[in-house]
Amino acid sequence: MDIEGVLAISLALIGLPWLIFHYITKWKQAPKITEEDERLLDEMFNLARRLEDRLNTVERIVAADNPDFRASLNSPQATPYSLDRRN
Structure with missing residues (x-):
């Protein structure tokens, strides 16, 4: 047996x-x-959920006051980043 095999x-x-x-x-x-x-x-996580709720509220208020307003996300349920884990 050679050295390479060993x-x-x-x-x-x-x-x-x-x-x-x-x-x-x-x-x-x-x-x-x-x-x-x-x-x-x-x-x-809880802070992010509260901030998301606040942002959605602000967007609803602005949309109600200004019909031409279009939110960056159409609805809170459609957002891919929705924090839906409720305690």
């Missing part, structure tokens, strides 16, 4: 599993989302 077999039997286990270990050590981060995300 090198290829040792690489396949030792190097590949080492590489896989190395990245599994790195993945498990990766930072996780904390409770504080999750709470902050919930607060930001």
Whole structure:
């Protein structure tokens, strides 16, 4: 058996599993989302929902006062960014 064959077999039997286990270990050590981060995300979501409601209200008021007004989004239900997760 020549040196290239031994090198290829040792690489396949030792190097590949080492590489896989190395990245599994790195993945498990990766930072996780904390409770504080999750709470902050919930607060930001609620703020965004309230801001969307306010914007829709302003658009309805302006549209009622000015018939030529055309909102950037035709209706709150049609918006692709609608925040419909209600608590």
